[in-house]
Amino acid sequence: MVEPSVTDVAAVEMLGVTKSFGRATAVDAVSLSVRRGEFFSLLGPSGCGKTTSLRMLGGFIVPDEGTVRLGGKDVTRVPPYKRDVNTVFQSYALFAHLSVAQNVAFGLKRRKVPRAEIARRVDEMLALVDMGDRSRAMPAELSGGQRQRVALARSLVTMPQVLLLDEPLGALDLKLRRQMQVELKRIQREVGITFIYVTHDQEEALSMSDRIAVMNCGRLEQVDTPDALYARPSSAFVAGFIGSSNLLRVRRTGPGAETAAGVLLPLPSDAPALPDGSAFDLLLRPEHLLLDPTGDVAARMEGTITDTVFLGSVTQYRVRCANGLELMVSEPNTSSHHAHVRSPGTRVTVGWHADDAVALPTGLPDPAPAENAATSQ
Ligand SMILES: Nc1ncnc2c1ncn2[C@@H]1O[C@H](COP(=O)(O)OP(=O)(O)O)[C@@H](O)[C@H]1O
Ligand SMILES: [Mg+2]
Known part of the structure; x- marks a missing residue:
């Protein structure tokens, strides 16, 4: 040996x-x-x-x-x-x-x-x-x-x-x-x-x-x-424990992910190949969400700011989107001259790049389809 x-x-x-x-x-x-x-x-x-x-x-x-x-x-x-x-x-x-x-x-x-x-x-x-x-x-x-x-x-x-x-x-x-x-x-x-x-x-x-x-x-x-x-x-669990995060429970639907309220979201290119209908979580870090994005973004939704917390280096917003999603957004205050803090009530567009989202297993097994359940008895 x-x-x-x-x-x-x-x-x-x-x-x-x-x-x-x-x-x-x-x-x-x-x-x-x-x-x-x-x-x-x-x-x-x-x-x-x-x-x-x-x-x-x-x-x-x-x-x-x-x-x-x-x-x-x-x-x-x-x-x-x-x-x-x-x-x-x-x-x-x-x-x-x-x-x-x-x-x-x-x-x-x-x-x-x-x-x-x-x-x-x-x-x-x-x-x-x-x-x-x-x-x-x-x-x-x-x-x-x-x-x-x-x-x-x-x-x-x-x-x-x-x-x-x-x-x-x-x-x-x-x-x-x-x-x-x-x-x-x-x-x-x-x-x-x-x-x-x-x-x-x-x-x-x-x-x-x-x-x-x-x-x-x-x-x-x-x-x-x-x-x-x-x-x-x-x-x-790890996503929630390390840093702050938006965790959305979704289901695989064709090329994207669908929330419980029926909102279709883009998937990151490295998302695991899951069969249609399977449930997983989509993680969106607050600092990866963009307010009123000017460039090309895969996801874009309208909403209204419901809460603003100015923390000096960043400002944290809670945004209620028209489609029912509620998202935490963190925006860096990169310039002292243009610190642009949006007040609650302001209408905004929230966007993100598809690859900034992370697809996570739910940790819960999907309920087995009825015919499988029948054969296993
Ligand atoms: N001497 C002990 N007798 C009975 N239960 C214990 C004892 N030490 C730890 N536990 C239990 O084991 C679990 C893990 O405890 P611990 O290792 O102290 O956790 P942590 O350090 O992460 O807070 C807890 O549920 C705790 O109540
Ligand atoms: Mg301890």
Whole structure:
């Protein structure tokens, strides 16, 4: 047997991992593979199984079924302290009676690293998290964001293969959170350690991750890069969870798609070949809809603005179309001199290019035609 080279081995793998609590399945047959040095996020709504997945990677929960591998080695039943993995939680449990430097030195002392080396590595790590000037401070003297930097330094100083982070910015206010997101990404790039980051905040996941696994009810919906998740979601759930969207339930009708109200819409050229009558969802991102388009567009419908929200860089409109469709439209304000905000009541034409729409499977099987149902009995 040919051994895979070290660089080919995935940093983290889950193979058919399942975990139930009583009758509820928290994590359902999840398989994924994370590359070395990757910033990988688990994203999904509360209760979808993110923390349970992370705790199985850390060794705090043993899966009912499936295998967990770290660096190619089966660790499914290996206890946390024997895994080369550290975890950062939302509440950064620093030792209150130890200074910042002593907190960071803790893991190295326990490993009997020589004193001079401890001092050097603690200094390096505190500089990396921008806390070099607070090494003598006690945790009680620090802000939430600073405590978190110390917690991060403490988890990174032993250079684990993988760092697991469970909503580590959840307790910070929005502005500090945005700032820490940029910092975390920079730190991860500098240390080159594989990060597995749990969040329910899509913007957070999009802004930091190399790849994102979107979870829903214990299952993986899609694993992809942020831009691919946004541009080519594989399900209506992912489309709805990542960014804002107009999702229209339609049926294949000849060359196009027909809404429940009988409006015929053009299909993107890459739409899957579905038999006539089959149901699917058509995704239209608000920023791909054009108001009063001047050029050639495949779809064009008349409507009236019912709601206007000016957000500075963009203006968001709700448009009720004469054919019954209601669409969210987002228009960039590209010039400060010509910011043209339309008031509610304004009549507009909404248009889009056929290929800006994305056809999505509904996730629900189509009701079988009557004759098929009869033969299957
Ligand atoms: N120790 C536990 N005992 C019973 N149910 C649990 C336990 N931990 C998690 N769950 C349940 O498993 C599901 C997934 O939880 P969790 O992994 O914490 O989700 P998330 O982190 O995505 O919010 C939820 O329905 C939750 O109530
Ligand atoms: Mg959680």
